[in-house]
Every structure is written in structure tokens, then in C-alpha cells.
Amino acid sequence: MTTGRNRQAPRPPAGTPPRVELARQARAGLADAVAIARWAAADRDPGAGPLGPQALERAVAALGLTPPQARAAWDRAKLCGLVELHDGVVRPGWRLHAWDSDESAVLRGWVALFDAWSLIHPAPADVDPGIVAEVIESVPQVLSLLQLSAGPVTGPALLDLLAQRVAELHEERCEVPYDPAAPGDADAEAPAQAAPAPPAVTVPSAADLEPLLTWALEGLASVGALTLAPGQATLTPLGNWAVWVKLEQICVAAQSPAGNIEQSAQDMLRGCAQLTPGPARAEYRAWLAARTVSSAIAELVAVARGEDALLRGLSFEALRVVGAPAEPAVRGVVDEPQLRPYALIWLAEYEGADPEEAQEVLTREESTWLWVDTAAAVADHGDTELLVRHLDSAVQGSVPSLIREVRAIGHPRTVQVLVALAAAHPDPALAKAVRRAAFQVHTGGA
Numbered sequence: 001m002t003t004g005r006n007r008q009a010p011r012p013p014a015g016t017p018p019r020v021e022l023a024r025q026a027r028a029g030l031a032d033a034v035a036i037a038r039w040a041a042a043d044r045d046p047g048a049g050p051l052g053p054q055a056l057e058r059a060v061a062a063l064g065l066t067p068p069q070a071r072a073a074w075d076r077a078k079l080c081g082l083v084e085l086h087d088g089v090v091r092p093g094w095r096l097h098a099w100d101s102d103e104s105a106v107l108r109g110w111v112a113l114f115d116a117w118s119l120i121h122p123a124p125a126d127v128d129p130g131i132v133a134e135v136i137e138s139v140p141q142v143l144s145l146l147q148l149s150a151g152p153v154t155g156p157a158l159l160d161l162l163a164q165r166v167a168e169l170h171e172e173r174c175e176v177p178y179d180p181a182a183p184g185d186a187d188a189e190a191p192a193q194a195a196p197a198p199p200a201v202t203v204p205s206a207a208d209l210e211p212l213l214t215w216a217l218e219g220l221a222s223v224g225a226l227t228l229a230p231g232q233a234t235l236t237p238l239g240n241w242a243v244w245v246k247l248e249q250i251c252v253a254a255q256s257p258a259g260n261i262e263q264s265a266q267d268m269l270r271g272c273a274q275l276t277p278g279p280a281r282a283e284y285r286a287w288l289a290a291r292t293v294s295s296a297i298a299e300l301v302a303v304a305r306g307e308d309a310l311l312r313g314l315s316f317e318a319l320r321v322v323g324a325p326a327e328p329a330v331r332g333v334v335d336e337p338q339l340r341p342y343a344l345i346w347l348a349e350y351e352g353a354d355p356e357e358a359q360e361v362l363t364r365e366e367s368t369w370l371w372v373d374t375a376a377a378v379a380d381h382g383d384t385e386l387l388v389r390h391l392d393s394a395v396q397g398s399v400p401s402l403i404r405e406v407r408a409i410g411h412p413r414t415v416q417v418l419v420a421l422a423a424a425h426p427d428p429a430l431a432k433a434v435r436r437a438a439f440q441v442h443t444g445g446a
Contacts, residue, residue, distance in 0.1 A: 012244050013147070017237050023103035025238050026110035029224040030080060032073035034099060035063050037082035040074075041092040072120070079116045080109035094328045104324045108293075113223050114242050121219030124211060131166075131204050135212045138165035140246070142216070143225075143235070147243045152232040159213050163206045170203050261290050265299035266306070269314040273381065280314075284321040293325045301329055304339055309413070310377035316342045320349070341370035368394070368405045376413040379420040388424050403437045414438075 017025075027034070039062050043055070051059060051074050059070045077083045084093040098105035113120075123132045145161055146153050217233050220226045225239030235243065263271065268287050272280040288296050297319070304315035319326045330346050333339040341362055348358040359367065371394050378386050394402045406414055418438035422431045 012241055013150075016241050016244070019103045019107065022238055022241055023106040025224070025236075026106050027099070029238075030076060030082075030110065030113070032063075032065065032069060033076035033080060033082055034096070036065075036070060036073040037077040037092065037096050039063060040077075040083055040090060041096065075120055076113060079113050079119065081112060082109065094325075098324060098327075102324050108325060110224070110238065111242055111245065114220075114225055114239070117219040117223050117225070118216075121215070121222050123215055127212065131208070132212065134166045134169050134204075135162065135209065135216055137169060138162055139216055139220075140243075141165045142213075143220075143239070143243045144247070146226070146233060146235045147240055152229065152234045155213070155231050155233070158217075158233065159206055159210055162209055162213050163204070166209060167203050261286050263287075265296070265303045265315070265318075266311060269303060269311045269318065272314060273310060277317075280317065281321055284318040288318075288322060293322065297322060297326050297329045300326075301333060304333070304342070305336070308377075308380070309373045310381045312339070312342065312373065313377060316346050319346060324350075337369070338373075341366045341373070364405070365409055368402075368409050369411055371402075372406055372409070372411040372414060372417055375417040375421070376411075379417055385424075388421070400433070403434060407437060 016022075036059055039059055043058060043062075051071060056067055056070055059065065059074075060067055063070065063073075065073065074083075078085075078090075081093045081095040082099070083090050083096070085091075095105045095109045099109075118136050123129075142158055142162060142165075145158065217226060217228060220239070221228050221233075224236055225242060227234050227236055261268075265287075268283070272283045275283065291299075300315045300318050300322075304312045306312070316330075319330060327347070327350060330343045330350075334343045334347075336343075344361050344366065345358045348361045349355055353361070359370075362370065371390075375390050378390055403418070406418070411417075415438050418434050422435035422438060
């Protein structure tokens, strides 16, 4: 029986191109967006929202695009994270820097555009916004049918599914027509003045939905998820892969142990503290799948800044699962002494260092700080034997050297770690020396 703890890594549908090829297709489809993002990085004055008239003229002249093409490319660059808004100023996004070297960055950027198809392809102005919202909510079912069909699907079949799904949404919301003649409480007194009856709710017919289906299919085709032919639609390899990714995220989230996925980052990490690395990573993936990437990263970094050293280490383990999108946030904490060793190791591994050798990027002082922080985690959550064995991982060649350097770095948990180590160590002489060091740090002595 397969569970969330032993399920094999999922594989995309048969025939899906490798990630390198998918990324190549995404780069090709977003070439104009990348070009205008790079132009904006050099121009330094693209504006905070839509391109201003002067910036638009410069972009058109520099890139050889028409004004509508330049505006569309700018909107896509913002939606893909190629440019970002900071305090009202547009700056190059982290994805722009990683665009040529990181397939994951490219594919995540394209999926962001795929998710935002309705923003870059506005709905007809004369249609009820409520119906438009229902069609957008129903599009995942349409895409699922296209994926299951593994080929072209006719317009009537897609329209039939859309009409069914919209009707289900009305039923789920109990939107039934108002009937003033419906039987009520015969003994209730009639109000002095009857309240106006709410308008009857009419479920859109297939004929009403047909223009909106066309609009949705054209919007998905405009971002490269579909190809359209007269009377039919087909998922592109990118679209097929994106639908699979969305379904897989739902499946991963559903296999999380009850309640863990809905917890805060802190409680989720506490729940993973007793798991081995493999199941813990599965939990991180499930938790991440239920949140936006930016909010998840912010939560994890906030937990890392807390006082619990164990959760600090686990936060960076979860950030490893996040991968490339977490790089800017990790670089942003490199100058924080409490997080610097973790961030430097994370970045070294992200840039290709062997995890067994990544700690070599730390200075001796940073390694000592990390040793104390890890010892604090063990003292708070582990056992005495593990704390004693932790001595072997110190970079210092002897316990006296370790104690001397631990006292020098000024870690806030130094006293507690030394006291716990003195209590745990079986060598009375060494324990006495450690206890003396703890007392000297506590009293401020040399």
C-alpha cells in the first residue's frame, strides 16, 4: 500500500518532453517578455505599472516591437517575475538573472503566466462578471478533459463539460430560483410591508457560455498552453505538463498527515522534527503545495529568525525543497549572524557544492557558531548521548580549543549549551572544565 511516506517520485505523463525541452519552449514563448525585462534593467526608467508613453517609445525603438506588442510583453514580464515592484519602482526580478541557466526558474515563470491567463486576455465587457468568474473557476475541469483525451477535443464536448460545471457551481452555492408562492409558516404573521423579492438566479445556458468558452480557450492559447484548430483544441506539451503539475500538487497535498498541511510553518516543522529526511521532505512539499511560494518562503524565514535552533535548521531544510525561488530570500539573510551559516551552506549547495563539503564555505568562527546553534537544538530536543557525540563534529582539534572559541563568538545560547554538555559528559574532569567555562561566560569573566 502506497502512502505519503513511501510513494515513489511521480512521473509526468508518457510522451512529456524532458524539462530541458519544456524550458526551451517556454523561453521561446516568452522571448519578448525577457527582451523587454532586460531592456528595462538597462533603461532604468520603465515605470511602476504599465509602460509610460516615453518609456514605451524607447522600448519600441530599442526592441523593434509595435506598441501593443511592447505593452503585452511588459505585462507578461511582470506576471512571470522577470521584473518586480519594490517600493513603487520596477527592478529586474530574480528569474531574469536565472533565466538562461535554471530550467526550474523558467518553468515556474511560465506556470505563473499560465495561472494568470485571464489577466492578460480580458473577458468581453458586456458579460456578467459573476458568470466570467464561474467560467474561470471551471477551466481546470476543461483542462483535465483535454489532458485525459491526450489529443484534440471538439468544441461541443468542451462546451458540454463547461455548462455542467457551471451548473454544479450554482447548485453547490444553493442558488435556486426564488418562488414567492412557496409554502411557508402558516401561523407566522405577515409583515406589514413585504420585502422585495430577490432576483431569480438563472443558470447560464450552453449558448450563453459558448462565447466565454471561446474566450477562455483563446486566453490559454495566448500563453502557449493550447493550440486551436477549427472546432477543436489540443494541449501543447507545456500545457499538458502544467496540468499534470497542478494535479500532482493536489495529490501530494492530499497525502499529508491529517492537519499538518493546514498548520503554520512553525507547527508544521515541529510535526516534522521526528521524521527521517525522506518523509520530512514529503511533508514540506505537501505544505508548500497548499501555499503561494512567496508566502511560504516568508513564513519559513520568520521561523528561522526565532529562538528555537531546531526549527531554524528545519526551516532551511524546507527552503531546500523550495529551491530556486528561495534564493533571493536566503541571500537576503546572509548578513544576519544568527542565519548566516545556514544561508551560506544553502547557497553553496544551490550553486552545486556537494552537501558533504558545503560547510567548507564557512569561516572557523561561522562553523563554531553553527556548532553551538546545533548543540542548542540537541540540548532542547535531543538526548544526552547525542549531545556528547556532537563534540566530534567541531572543527577544533581539542575540547579546550573548542571551549575557548565557543566563548569568543558570543552565541546567546553559549551558557546553556556548556551547562548541558557538562551535565551530559561522562568524563568528570572534562565536565568540570566545561562547567567552569559556562560559569565564566555567565559572569563575564575571562
